[in-house]
Amino acid sequence: MANGDGYEITRRSALAATLALTGCATSAGSTRPRTDIAPLDAGAPGRRYVLRGGAVMSMDAGVGDFARADVLVEGERIVAVGADLDAGDAVVVDCTGCVVMPGFVDTHHHSFETPLRAILADGLLRDGEPNYVGEIIQRFSPLYTPDDVRLAVFASAVSQLDAGVTTVVDISQIHNSPEHTDACVAGFAAAGQRVVMAYNPPTPDALLAELGRLRAGAFASRDQLLTLALHTGIGVEDARARWTQVRDLGVPIVSHVVGGAFGPSDGVATLARAGLAGPDNAYIHCTNISEDSWRAIADTGGHVSIACPIEMTMRHGMPPIQAALDHGLEPSLSSDVECTMAADPFTQMRAAFTLQRALVNERALAGEESLPALLTCRDVVRFATLQGARDAHLDDRIGAIAPGKTADLVVLRADALNVAPLNNVPGAVVTLMDRSNVDSVIVAGRFKKFRGGLLDVDLGRLLADLERSRDALFARAGKTHDVFA
Numbered sequence: 435m436a437n438g439d440g441y442e443i444t445r446r447s448a449l450a451a452t453l454a455l456t457g458c459a460t461s462a463g464s465t466r467p468r469t470d471i472a473p474l475d476a477g478a479p480g481r482r483y484v485l486r487g488g489a490v491m492s493m494d495a496g497v498g499d500f501a502r503a504d505v506l507v508e509g510e511r512i513v514a515v516g517a518d519l520d521a522g523d524a525v526v527v528d529c530t531g532c533v534v535m536p537g538f539v540d541t542h543h544h545s546f547e548t549p550l551r552a553i554l555a556d557g558l559l560r561d562g563e564p565n566y567v568g569e570i571i572q573r574f575s576p577l578y579t580p581d582d583v584r585l586a587v588f589a590s591a592v593s594q595l596d597a598g599v600t601t602v603v604d605i606s607q608i609h610n611s612p613e614h615t616d617a618c619v620a621g622f623a624a625a626g627q628r629v630v631m632a633y634n635p636p637t638p639d640a641l642l643a644e645l646g647r648l649r650a651g652a653f654a655s656r657d658q659l660l661t662l663a664l665h666t667g668i669g670v671e672d673a674r675a676r677w678t679q680v681r682d683l684g685v686p687i688v689s690h691v692v693g694g695a696f697g698p699s700d701g702v703a704t705l706a707r708a709g710l711a712g713p714d715n716a717y718i719h720c721t722n723i724s725e726d727s728w729r730a731i732a733d734t735g736g737h738v739s740i741a742c743p744i745e746m747t748m749r750h751g752m753p754p755i756q757a758a759l760d761h762g763l764e765p766s767l768s769s770d771v772e773c774t775m776a777a778d779p780f781t782q783m784r785a786a787f788t789l790q791r792a793l794v795n796e797r798a799l800a801g802e803e804s805l806p807a808l809l810t811c812r813d814v815v816r817f818a819t820l821q822g823a824r825d826a827h828l829d830d831r832i833g834a835i836a837p838g839k840t841a842d843l844v845v846l847r848a849d850a851l852n853v854a855p856l857n858n859v860p861g862a863v864v865t866l867m868d869r870s871n872v873d874s875v876i877v878a879g880r881f882k883k884f885r886g887g888l889l890d891v892d893l894g895r896l897l898a899d900l901e902r903s904r905d906a907l908f909a910r911a912g913k914t915h916d917v918f919a
């Protein structure tokens with residue numbers, strides 16, 4: 435199909451490719467169409483399919499879990515969940531041997547850094563050379579062309595979809611010009627990931643000019659995959675000047691909060707005292723923040739996103755999972771930057787799970803008696819799905835499997851060599867699985883990945899273009915590309 439981006443291939447060739455990979459099983463003896471190819475026109479109004487026979491982990495208290503059940507989708511929405519559903523003439527997608535669950539939500543990712551993957555694998559946030567601030571923010575970011583941005587965020591979105599991340603809060607601090615912003619929008623739109631694009635004003639005056647343009651254009655409706663947020667710092671003057679412009683429009687605000695290294699530990703408390711902190715604020719990292727700031731986040735209904743692997747490796751400070759929980763705040767999980775760490779949900783979940791338990795276990799071994807609860811696998815799945823949806827302000831539509839919710843779903847292979855036999859669904863997802871288990875990925879009812887293969891993407895061309903973009907960025911930076919540097 436044509437989409438102006440050039441990376442989608444025709445539906446016919448996508449189906450042919452899928453058929454070539456999987457073979458075509460037909461439904462002998464059944465009156466219902468059964469498919470081993472992605473249901474045609476899935477997500478379109480009135481089109482129905484049923485995910486049949488998987489272990490369904492709904493993350494919805496009213497729906498619960500099923501060792502074996504069906505999820506019926508019509509158009510973009512889930513219409514029924516249960517065992518042995520009468521799905522009428524809906525196309526049957528066999529999910530035997532699989533876990534069916536809500537798509538993963540990454541609440542903080544800098545998608546524009548895809549061409550710079552692993553260039554700071556050993557790097558720190560601001561200490562040493564090269565460091566993140568100097569290399570990414572100061573050296574490379576100003577060198578991006580709009581086309582680099584479009585390509586980078588498209589590649590990021592496709593890669594995250596492949597890994598089961600159906601929603602991302604993108605903090606692409608790459609809105610160097612309106613053309614860069616438009617390229618960001620175009621890249622995400624072509625990929626079909628659900629994206630909260632956190633606009634990062636390059637100058638104090640840019641917000642006012644761009645907000646009106648974006649709200650009238652690419653973000654005219656909230657009922658679409660792309661929605662708008664604002665990314666700024668948490669200085670009181672900044673907040674007074676900029677936040678009031680977006681709050682009345684229902685645009686949420688997301689901010690990095692790194693106490694000690696990048697700002698005062700009391701920053702959120704100061705905001706709250708000025709009456710500027712609210713439930714539309716999400717705070718990223720929250721490392722080394724004061725007790726008053728934690729109370730301020732909790733008291734004002736704020737949200738917390740924690741990027742465990744990045745915070746541990748890049749010297750942001752200890753990921754504050756326990757501090758958040760101690761203040762009644764469930765964190766969501768975020769990948770942050772692929773210049774330093776992978777952006778798949780399994781990496782985030784395992785890091786959060788093992789870190790919180792390691793810290794509590796040390797306290798237990800030291801003889802402490804009054805201990806917080808150890809995180810369970812189910813807790814961590816919730817952080818990565820439902821809580822992510824809450825922190826992205828999208829939980830009215832995604833984050834759980836329930837009738838009426840939008841069908842943002844993943845199907846994970848539990849009959850694979852690294853997982854079988856399936857003995858514990860949340861345990862298998864958190865402690866055993868990786869992106870190789872992501873069988874199928876659905877966004878707004880539409881299959882983006884089916885039976886292990888991405889749909890509608892010319893991967894060969896994408897990867898070649900990504901390499902060319904990387905080469906051009908390095909050339910503009912005056913750097914020699916050396917894969918062992």
Ligand SMILES: [Zn+2]
Nearest residue numbers: 542605690770
């Ligand atoms: Zn970040």
